[in-house]
Amino acid sequence: MAALQIVNVEKRYKSLQALGGVSLSIEEGEFFGLLGPNGAGKTTLISIIAGLTQANAGSVSIHGYDVVRDYRAARGRLGVVPQELVFDPFFTVRETLCMQSGYFGLKNNDQWIDEVMANLDLTNKADVNMRALSGGMKRRVLVAQALVHKPPVIVLDEPTAGVDVELRQTLWKFISRLNREGHTIVLTTHYLEEAEALCNRIAMLKAGKVVALDSTSNLVKRISNSQLIVRLARGALPDALKPLVSHPDELVSGNKYTLRINAYNDVEPILAALRESGAVIDDMQLQQADLEDVFIQIMEGEK
Numbered sequence: 001m002a003a004l005q006i007v008n009v010e011k012r013y014k015s016l017q018a019l020g021g022v023s024l025s026i027e028e029g030e031f032f033g034l035l036g037p038n039g040a041g042k043t044t045l046i047s048i049i050a051g052l053t054q055a056n057a058g059s060v061s062i063h064g065y066d067v068v069r070d071y072r073a074a075r076g077r078l079g080v081v082p083q084e085l086v087f088d089p090f091f092t093v094r095e096t097l098c099m100q101s102g103y104f105g106l107k108n109n110d111q112w113i114d115e116v117m118a119n120l121d122l123t124n125k126a127d128v129n130m131r132a133l134s135g136g137m138k139r140r141v142l143v144a145q146a147l148v149h150k151p152p153v154i155v156l157d158e159p160t161a162g163v164d165v166e167l168r169q170t171l172w173k174f175i176s177r178l179n180r181e182g183h184t185i186v187l188t189t190h191y192l193e194e195a196e197a198l199c200n201r202i203a204m205l206k207a208g209k210v211v212a213l214d215s216t217s218n219l220v221k222r223i224s225n226s227q228l229i230v231r232l233a234r235g236a237l238p239d240a241l242k243p244l245v246s247h248p249d250e251l252v253s254g255n256k257y258t259l260r261i262n263a264y265n266d267v268e269p270i271l272a273a274l275r276e277s278g279a280v281i282d283d284m285q286l287q288q289a290d291l292e293d294v295f296i297q298i299m300e301g302e303k
């Protein structure tokens, strides 16, 4: 059974179609990335998953529980870290987390609350009022709040937008640990390198539609624009390699060539051809495609 099953979800805001039939099946234990430009519909989808917004069509279930019909069972299995910081300013960090535990019917949750606070470097703020915390600290509490009931599915809506490097690292260490322990993670982020490093599978959303869905490695592989840049100290580029040159003007002047390659395996035959021709390499650089290239290409292709 899927941890999160999204079937043909549609959402309209008056004349605007925010989601135009989104289907995704996310398995237990996945670290799943949901990417897309501003306005793609990521937050709308997360609000529907969390039961905060109702879809006009389609269904979402968490571990088999429909988020509308079986709201409490579904919500109990889900932890959501929202984008916006909303708190009651008069409670301390610990009180905020205890209240959240109470909301899920959990008593005697202190041990886990202490562990969550320790993992998010919040222990020394436990008795501080929410209103006295910095923005970054409030965001840590937001993450802690989403985790008090040890939900098997954790959804994070841009949790690292505008936060410092330290929090990002603390957060990813903890979330990665939870993922290793079996929790399913769904993450939206604008930091593509973050998604590339953490997510095993990625869906790209544009204008309310899924425009790409694949493993992170396949998405990166999908683009074969890795390049080997060589600068020759002596000799010329052999004819056999000329079709690989990306910029034709490099054939006319200079001694630097940008060669298209599909894989690491392509590098050695190129070097062998250069050696055989008597050329001497002065400098060499390998440039690989990353998720950013894939993202740009897919988004431009879907215009």
Ligand SMILES: Nc1ncnc2c1ncn2[C@@H]1O[C@H](COP(=O)(O)OP(=O)(O)OP(=O)(O)O)[C@@H](O)[C@H]1O
Residues within 6 Å of the ligand: 013, 016, 018, 036, 037, 038, 039, 040, 041, 042, 043, 044, 045
């Ligand atoms: N409550 C609302 N009323 C009207 N339109 C809305 C509402 N919420 C979202 N929208 C619109 O729906 C579309 C999708 O918005 P959404 O916030 O889901 O995108 P997003 O992918 O999360 O964007 P971002 O990366 O900027 O957070 C946008 O065009 C947005 O303006």
